[in-house]
Amino acid sequence: MNFETASDATRMGWVPDGSGRLFVTTVSGKVLVVLNGVVQPTPFISESFTQGHEQQGLLGMAFDPDFASNRYVYFFAAMPGFTLQIFRYTDVGGVGVNRTVIVGGLPAGVLDYDGGGMAFGPDGMLYFGVGTLQGLRSADVLTDAAGKIHRVRPDGTVPTDNPFHDGAGPNVDSIWARGFHNLYGLVFQPGTGRLWANVSGPGANQIFSVSAGDHGGWPDYENNQPAGFLAPVYSYLPGVNDESSFTQTGAVRQSGVATYTLADGARDSSWYRKGTRVSIFDVVNPSFNGEFYVKGHPSSRSFTVDQPEPDAVSGGGYLKRWPEGEFTMGGMFYKGTRFPQSYSGNYLFTDFRGMLHRMQFAADGSVAREHIIMNHEPGGGFVDVNEGPDGALYVLSSPGAIKRVTPVPLTQALSVSPLNLVVPEDGTRTVTVSLAMPPMVDVWVKVKLQGGDGDLILVEGGSLRFTRENWSVPQFVTLRAPHDADATVEHASLTFTPSQDFPAVTVQARTEEDDVPEQPGNDGGVGGDAGVDAGTGVDAGTQVDAGTRVDAGTQVDAGTRADAGTGVDAGTQVDAGTRADAGTQADAGSTHDGGTVTGPDEDESGGCSAGASALPGVLAWWLLAGLVWRPRRARRS
Numbered sequence: 001m002n003f004e005t006a007s008d009a010t011r012m013g014w015v016p017d018g019s020g021r022l023f024v025t026t027v028s029g030k031v032l033v034v035l036n037g038v039v040q041p042t043p044f045i046s047e048s049f050t051q052g053h054e055q056q057g058l059l060g061m062a063f064d065p066d067f068a069s070n071r072y073v074y075f076f077a078a079m080p081g082f083t084l085q086i087f088r089y090t091d092v093g094g095v096g097v098n099r100t101v102i103v104g105g106l107p108a109g110v111l112d113y114d115g116g117g118m119a120f121g122p123d124g125m126l127y128f129g130v131g132t133l134q135g136l137r138s139a140d141v142l143t144d145a146a147g148k149i150h151r152v153r154p155d156g157t158v159p160t161d162n163p164f165h166d167g168a169g170p171n172v173d174s175i176w177a178r179g180f181h182n183l184y185g186l187v188f189q190p191g192t193g194r195l196w197a198n199v200s201g202p203g204a205n206q207i208f209s210v211s212a213g214d215h216g217g218w219p220d221y222e223n224n225q226p227a228g229f230l231a232p233v234y235s236y237l238p239g240v241n242d243e244s245s246f247t248q249t250g251a252v253r254q255s256g257v258a259t260y261t262l263a264d265g266a267r268d269s270s271w272y273r274k275g276t277r278v279s280i281f282d283v284v285n286p287s288f289n290g291e292f293y294v295k296g297h298p299s300s301r302s303f304t305v306d307q308p309e310p311d312a313v314s315g316g317g318y319l320k321r322w323p324e325g326e327f328t329m330g331g332m333f334y335k336g337t338r339f340p341q342s343y344s345g346n347y348l349f350t351d352f353r354g355m356l357h358r359m360q361f362a363a364d365g366s367v368a369r370e371h372i373i374m375n376h377e378p379g380g381g382f383v384d385v386n387e388g389p390d391g392a393l394y395v396l397s398s399p400g401a402i403k404r405v406t407p408v409p410l411t412q413a414l415s416v417s418p419l420n421l422v423v424p425e426d427g428t429r430t431v432t433v434s435l436a437m438p439p440m441v442d443v444w445v446k447v448k449l450q451g452g453d454g455d456l457i458l459v460e461g462g463s464l465r466f467t468r469e470n471w472s473v474p475q476f477v478t479l480r481a482p483h484d485a486d487a488t489v490e491h492a493s494l495t496f497t498p499s500q501d502f503p504a505v506t507v508q509a510r511t512e513e514d515d516v517p518e519q520p521g522n523d524g525g526v527g528g529d530a531g532v533d534a535g536t537g538v539d540a541g542t543q544v545d546a547g548t549r550v551d552a553g554t555q556v557d558a559g560t561r562a563d564a565g566t567g568v569d570a571g572t573q574v575d576a577g578t579r580a581d582a583g584t585q586a587d588a589g590s591t592h593d594g595g596t597v598t599g600p601d602e603d604e605s606g607g608c609s610a611g612a613s614a615l616p617g618v619l620a621w622w623l624l625a626g627l628v629w630r631p632r633r634a635r636r637s
Contacts, residue, residue: 008051010116011061011330012384012396015091017068020389024396025075027057027111033094034402045089045096047077056080059116064088064154065124072154074102076118076128084108084145086118086128086156102126102156103174106145109133117186122193125151125159127176129183129197137219140179142171147218149183149197149210151176163213179216179229180208185331185349192365198328198349199232205328206232207349207359223271234273234359234370242271242321249315250302251288258288258307259298260319269303275359275367277441278305278319285314290442290467293369308444308463308499324372325351330384330396338391339407342501348373348393354380356395356405371440374405412437412502414445421494421509423456426483431507432474433496435466442467444499447477452492455511456481481511489513 008027015021022034029047033040049056060076067073071091079085086103089096108114115131132138132147140147142164151174152158158165158173165173177195185198189209197208199216204223208216214230223235244266252259260280262269272278276294283289292305331349347359354376362368374395376382381398388394393405413436423429433445445464449456461477479494494507 008057009396009398009400010057010059010383012386012394012402013061013063014386014389015067016063018389021094022386022388022394022402023061023073024402025058025061027051027055027059029058029077031058031061031075031096040094042095044073044091044094045075045099047075049077050080055111057111059111059114060118060128062118062120062126065120067091074118074126076116078108078111078114079104082108082110084114084130086126102154103128103150103152106130107133113182115183117183117197119186119188119195120154121151121188121195124154126154127151127186127195129180129186131180131182131184132218140215140219142175142178145172145175147178147180148172148175149177149180149186149195150174176212177210177214177216177230179214179218181218181222182327184327184329187331187333189347190333190335190345196331196333196347198331200238200327202238204232204235205238205325205351207234207328207331207347208232224268231270232273233367234275235271236321236324237271239323239326239353241323242267243318245316245318246283247315249313251283251285251312251314251317253288253307253309253312255311256306256308257295257304258292258309259302259304260288261299261302266301268300269297270300272303272319272321273367275370276321277369277371278321280319281317283314283317285312287312288314289317290465291439292441306499308446309465323353323377324357325353325355325377327352329382332385332387334387334393336387336391339393340411348385350382350385350395350397352381352383352398353377354382354397356382356385356393412439412500414496414498414503414505416496416505416507419505419507421479421507422512423479423481423509424512425481428459428478428480429509431461431477431479431494433461433464433477434474435471438468438471439466439500441500443471446497446499448495448497449479450493450495452490452509452511454482455484455488455490456492456509458494479509484513487513 009024010027011025013023015023020035023044024032024034026032027049028051029045029049031044033042033044047058051057056078058075058077062074064070064072064074072088073091073096074086074088077085077087083104084106085101087099087101090098109131113131113133115129117129119127121127127149129149130145130147138144138146151162162173162176164171164175167173180197180199181201183197183199187196188194189196195210197210199206199208201218201222206216206223208230210216210230215228217225217229221229223232225231245263247261247263250261250263272294274294274296277291278294279291280289287309288307292307295304295306297303329350329352331347334343334346334348342360345361349357349359351357355372356374358371358373359367360369376397382395383398384396386394388404395403395405397403415434415436417432421429421431435443443466445466447458447462447464449458457480459478459480461475464475464477477494490511492509494509495504496507497504
């Protein structure tokens with residue numbers, strides 16, 4: 001679905017009345033109304049702002065929690081005369097009327113660094129973020145509105161329980177939290193009541209979970225906040241690759257957890273916050289290399305990852321963190337059901353470079369995994385993300401596009417064959433295992449045998465590891481049935497459990513016995529007839545001759561069934577350059593990853609991304625005209 005409109009969109013939001021209308025704000029002052037993918041001829045409002053050197057315009061929007069009865073819509077704008085203003089309109093017949101100023105007279109910059117984040121809290125109060133205005137490192141004082149989150153009543157009056165309220169004193173009474181550079185995105189987390197703030201700065205993009213009175217560290221600290229300041233829950237460098245090296249003994253694995261120690265001159269480990277995805281290369285012991293999520297920080301120079309391999313010590317090598325964007329923009333918490341259950345409660349946010357991020361949480365509320373699920377870098381211009389009434393994601397981007405994003409029908413899974421296994425006595429049988437698609441990070445598969453009463457033994461493949469390079473190459477798990485003296489058929493189950501959040505698979509196994517229970521009159525030692533001659537009835541050379549029935553050269557000959565040169569030759573069947581080349585199909589660092597093509601799902605989402613920067617299935621595009629508005633990186637001062 002395509003439509004033409006202004007080229008300077010900044011925000012969007014679904015009108016909470018069931019009408020299916022989508023409002024899109026613009027710098028120039030219009031609020032466009034989109035219905036069923038079509039821009040309506042009459043805008044909701046038409047403010048008039050100057051678009052010269054000293055730009056002005058609409059930067060934020062919020063719907064009143066009681067919109068169904070009062071029909072109020074609030075807007076945040078950079079006004080003429082270098083001031084900020086919050087005003088509201090009343091929706092009457094689909095058009096905004098009765099413009100009412102709620103907050104006015106706050107100093108402003110020239111559009112950039114003015115903030116613009118705005119949200120209603122569970123307490124019914126209106127929260128809004130004012131940036132540092134000119135992007136300078138000015139002193140953090142309570143007499144200045146800049147670099148602060150503010151809290152007012154819906155009519156603009158200030159609650160006396162704000163943490164810095166001093167009435168007739170010098171403080172700006174509306175200040176609720178402080179120490180933030182450019183506050184573009186504000187949203188409340190369902191269930192916790194905490195305000196999440198997306199903050200862009202010259203040295204770091206930071207995501208904060210904020211409470212009343214918190215201090216985010218600006219202008220003195222960015223991502224290195226000491227005790228007494230609020231540290232971000234997640235952060236990333238603006239627009240660059242990030243590489244750090246390890247010490248010569250800086251890779252230590254114990255009890256399934258690997259600890260990496262950073263060398264002198266490398267970044268502090270706080271740059272790799274919990275949930276950060278890192279790529280580890282060139283450690284002397286290659287079992288330490290791979291793709292992982294940071295789990296914790298034993299010290300300021302080290303971090304841990306889950307790595308269920310045998311205990312070991314190594315070192316050398318380095319980590320790489322791929323670019324994650326330039327300016328963190330709008331965000332939201334997913335509440336719908338269209339995406340897999342693993343998306344419920346996730347925090348999704350946009351970066352202006354053209355990336356949609358996804359943040360998953362552990363049981364204790366901390367960040368478990370953070371990764372890019374949609375990548376249109378460079379210059380994608382993603383400024384906002386919303387959940388539609390249909391449960392799809394809608395991403396507002398430059399140049400002038402609204403992308404409707406839904407899950408692709410693919411899911412990560414274990415490919416296990418066969419699912420039923422008959423193991424002959426004194427013989428072996430093999431199960432092959434691979435993944436359905438490239439994983440986001442390395443996946444271990446633990447194999448557990450239950451039952452069998454000792455007549456079935458796991459002899460190969462108790463732990464398997466799949467990476468972005470070998471995900472489609474079958475690995476083997478082998479069961480053996482030792483010879484025994486009875487004729488009882490034993491049953492067991494073989495369970496394959498992945499380290500990521502997708503389903504385990506169970507194979508049912510049983511023995512095939514070569515002993516026949518004695519019956520009166522057919523014992524070769526008594527009757528002695530040809531019908532029970534061991535050379536005829538149960539002669540191993542006829543019925544269970546290993547050369548005929550279980551000859552490894554015929555049935556499981558590595559040259560026939562699993563010969564790497566024939567059955568799984570990486571050069572023919574799963575050549576990384578042909579079938580799973582990370583540079584073509586799932587390369588996180590290129591534009592030809594899942595963000596460019598509709599790739600398969602990541603390892604734990606159930607159907608929505610591939611590689612480090614995958615596209616969860618863009619099934620419909622809504623096109624606006626080319627955006628020219630662009631947030632500016634703060635001056636490095």
